[in-house]
Amino acid sequence: MNAIHNTDFIQVSHAGSLPRSPELLAANAAQAENPGDASAFEELLAGSVKDIVAKQREAGVTLPNDGEYGHTMSNSVDYGAWWNYSFSRLGGLTQGGVDRWQMTEQIRSEPGHIRLTTMKDRRDRVRFDEAYNDPNSFILTGRKTVLQPTVTGPITYTGQEAVQRDVANLKAALAANGYETGFLPALSPGSASRLLNEYYKDEEELVYACADAMREEYKAITDAGLIVQIDDPSIAENWDMINPEPSVEDYLKFTQVRVDALNHAIRGLPQEQIRFHLCWGSWHGPHTTDIPFKDIAQTMLSINAGSYSFEAGNVRHEHEWKVWRDLDLPEDKVIVPGVVSHATNVVEHPELVADRIENFASIVGPERVIASTDCGLGGRVHPQIAWAKLEALSEGAKLATQRLWG
Numbered sequence: 148m149n150a151i152h153n154t155d156f157i158q159v160s161h162a163g164s165l166p167r168s169p170e171l172l173a174a175n176a177a178q179a180e181n182p183g184d185a186s187a188f189e190e191l192l193a194g195s196v197k198d199i200v201a202k203q204r205e206a207g208v209t210l211p212n213d214g215e216y217g218h219t220m221s222n223s224v225d226y227g228a229w230w231n232y233s234f235s236r237l238g239g240l241t242q243g244g245v246d247r248w249q250m251t252e253q254i255r256s257e258p259g260h261i262r263l264t265t266m267k268d269r270r271d272r273v274r275f276d277e278a279y280n281d282p283n284s285f286i287l288t289g290r291k292t293v294l295q296p297t298v299t300g301p302i303t304y305t306g307q308e309a310v311q312r313d314v315a316n317l318k319a320a321l322a323a324n325g326y327e328t329g330f331l332p333a334l335s336p337g338s339a340s341r342l343l344n345e346y347y348k349d350e351e352e353l354v355y356a357c358a359d360a361m362r363e364e365y366k367a368i369t370d371a372g373l374i375v376q377i378d379d380p381s382i383a384e385n386w387d388m389i390n391p392e393p394s395v396e397d398y399l400k401f402t403q404v405r406v407d408a409l410n411h412a413i414r415g416l417p418q419e420q421i422r423f424h425l426c427w428g429s430w431h432g433p434h435t436t437d438i439p440f441k442d443i444a445q446t447m448l449s450i451n452a453g454s455y456s457f458e459a460g461n462v463r464h465e466h467e468w469k470v471w472r473d474l475d476l477p478e479d480k481v482i483v484p485g486v487v488s489h490a491t492n493v494v495e496h497p498e499l500v501a502d503r504i505e506n507f508a509s510i511v512g513p514e515r516v517i518a519s520t521d522c523g524l525g526g527r528v529h530p531q532i533a534w535a536k537l538e539a540l541s542e543g544a545k546l547a548t549q550r551l552w553g
Contacts, residue, residue: 150328151374151419151454151481153514155552157504157544158209160483161537162424162456163332163376164229164523165203165214166530171195175219192216193316200320200329206534207541210517212330212376213320214525217313222291225526226430229378230341231293233334236306237360240296244343247295248287256389261401263341263388270436271387279432286432297343302356304363314371328373330422333364335379336412337405351404358412365413369420376422376456377413381405382447384428386438395442402446410451422483423452427464429522431490440467444474456483458521460503461490468506476511485521487540492528494535500543505550513551518544 167175174188199214218232234240247266254264266272278284313331321329336358340350347353368375382402389398413421425447427437440457447455458464468484476482486503487495500518507516518540524533 151517153481153516156548157508157513157551158517159207159519159541159544160210160330160517161208161212161520161524161540162426162485162489162522163212163215163378164218164220164525164527165199165216166525166533167214167216167220167223168195168198171216172220172223175221179219179221189312192312193319196316197320197323200317200324200326202534203537204324204326206537207544208537210329210374211321211326212332213313213317215332215523217309217316218332220526221293223526225291226287227293228526229332229523230334230338231295233306233339233361234296236304236309236364237339237357238303238305239298239300239346239356240302240342241299242296243294244297245294246292249292253390256391256393258394258397261389261393261397263385264390266388268390269387270390270392271432271434273390274435275433287430295342298346298353300346302353302360304360306364307367310364310367314368314373317373318371330374330376331368332376332378332424333368334361335377335381335405336361336408337381337385337402338379341381354405354408355411358408362412365416365421369416372420374420374422375416376424377409377450377452378424379405379409380426380428383425383438383443387428387436392436395438398438399443399446402443406446406450410449413451417453418451418479419453421452422454422456423447423450424456426458426522429489429527431527434461434463437463440464441470441473444470448474448476453479454481454483454517456519457485458488459484459507460486460495460521461488465503468503468510471507471510476515481515481517482507482511483517483519486518486543487520487536489520489522489524489527492532494532495539495543497539497542497546500539501546501550504544504547508547508551513547518547
């Protein structure tokens, strides 16, 4: 057992993104338009991180983060801040390319040769084309256009000052609020590499270049004594971006390259300070083409992390807690299942949250379950609802604690 295991209560965390204040959103927009003197912005950001950590404490979160406030959010509704922040921290990119959510190119895969298609050509979006394109369906409503860059040179890490700022802001906020540690999310190599590539000879070379670059960010976070959460939708979400649907065997071979690159990036770093976050994407769509968890669970466990965060509270994946009956979770590792969902405005009842926690605890043991959210709440649900969900999460964890420890 190590420091991330529970002792006599269920720890409460979340998947990263939390609602930004109107002041911080306005400051993000002003910085994007005129990045001159940043001193006022940096002061606002540091104060905002202290405030968001204090709010997490009030809500009952025991393992907090900075709300991803160091990752610029373009709008109050933003599905891509977890990824887009990396564009300013990686060299070798030509900025101002295309909005990949609007690209219409249809890229087709063949057995043994998988290629990712465009966002609009996702199988779920094709099947529910009318719903996705109806602004009144509220699937992608309010999204602001963000341009993704193109890889035109060697990928390098240029975000040293930014990550040290994030580390300093979180550590100051943790100390001010009586926390011993917290976590900072960082982009995975597999997700960082999902850009148009005009430099590297193939995807594998690009993924490993991203791994070498992002390692600097991971190491800066763990060197500071914090937990790094590796945000990696590419392990599960890529499945929906392959047209036509591939065989599971082909997909796992394709995915293994991303897993191996990530393990390369985190080699030698303290395992208990690495949390891996797997999700099927955070947009509010039908998700009928999500790959089943059972097909990728073992692949996820081959990642050398100390804890694994994954969606388990939304209606597409809640039933998959039973998959853990057939998995062998090493004794020194814990799971961080989502037991509250980002995908609905309905606030979960604490009794339901407790039931979901107990489902996992009955299999892996209560000392190895940290209660969390499916995905980030910031930019996905209204702030009032986001905080109500975190409160329900902590209340449910207290109920589960009473039942499991008496």
